Amino acid sequence: MLNEPWVMGILNLTPDSFYAGSRVNSGSSQILDLAEKMITNGADILDVGGYSSRPSADFVSEEEELRRTIGTIEHLKKHFPDSMISIDTFRSKVAHEAVLAGADLVNDISAGELDPEMIPTVGGLGVPYIAMHMRGNPQTMQEKTDYGNIILEIMNYFSKKIKDCRKYGIKDVIIDPGLGFAKTLDQNYCILRNLAYFKTIQVPILVGLSRKSMIYKKLGIQPENALNGTTALNMAALINGANILRVHDVKEANETIKLYKELYP
Secondary structure: OOOOOEEEEEEEOOOOOOOHHHEOOOOOHHHHHHHHHHHHOOOOEEEEEOOOOOOOOOOOOHHHHHHHHHHHHHHHHHHOOOOOEEEEOOOHHHHHHHHHHOOOEEEEOOOOOOOOOHHHHHHHHOOOEEEEOOOOOOOOHHHOOOOOOHHHHHHHHHHHHHHHHHHOOOOOEEEEOOOOOOOOHHHHHHHHHOHHHHHHHOOOEEEOOOOOHHHHHHHOOOHHHOHHHHHHHHHHHHHOOOOEEEEOOHHHHHHHHHHHHHHOO
């Protein structure tokens, strides 16, 4: 388990991510500027993704995803050799090439469901693995929100996934309940309210709610105006057991963690 909460900064190398402020062009100086800002503001991990996972996102070919991400990871490692980088992908080939390029961990929105070679590949690479709960894929997930007991079903899902990870030699597993992925707005709040139940699995928990629809649709605003709501819910996530906050706004997330540690030293 992590001794204290970490911050993961989001670097989206996509033209269609839901929050325009997170989009950067691969291979540009913009990516280095944003990465440096995040590192200066205390990011523990930089999460590099080349495939937008927002609901109904456009399909991206494997070749295009590789083109967007691999050179960028090499670039980041050259300029920030001490930084920890994760590759946000559900494809085993992209994960493999990214780790060879310098990525330190794999962040998979499908926990191996979209590529059966992912978990064996990560096991062979010997890096930590973030397994997220999702049904379907980014194009279909919002049609798959019918649960009996959503908390129990996600718990059972992760119990199986962790067994699979251990089978293939993955030592460090992090779970992500997948807020916004095959969940209604109210289901997202149910998960956040009951996040502490997932501590019984005894692996670190990542929460990614930054500027998502569970905030801006509830408040009747746009993602650009959802930082205050993000901060409020990140504090709730920390209180309920989150170990890693995946965010667009690193400075504010770190300030939230500092205040959380004052409340719960």
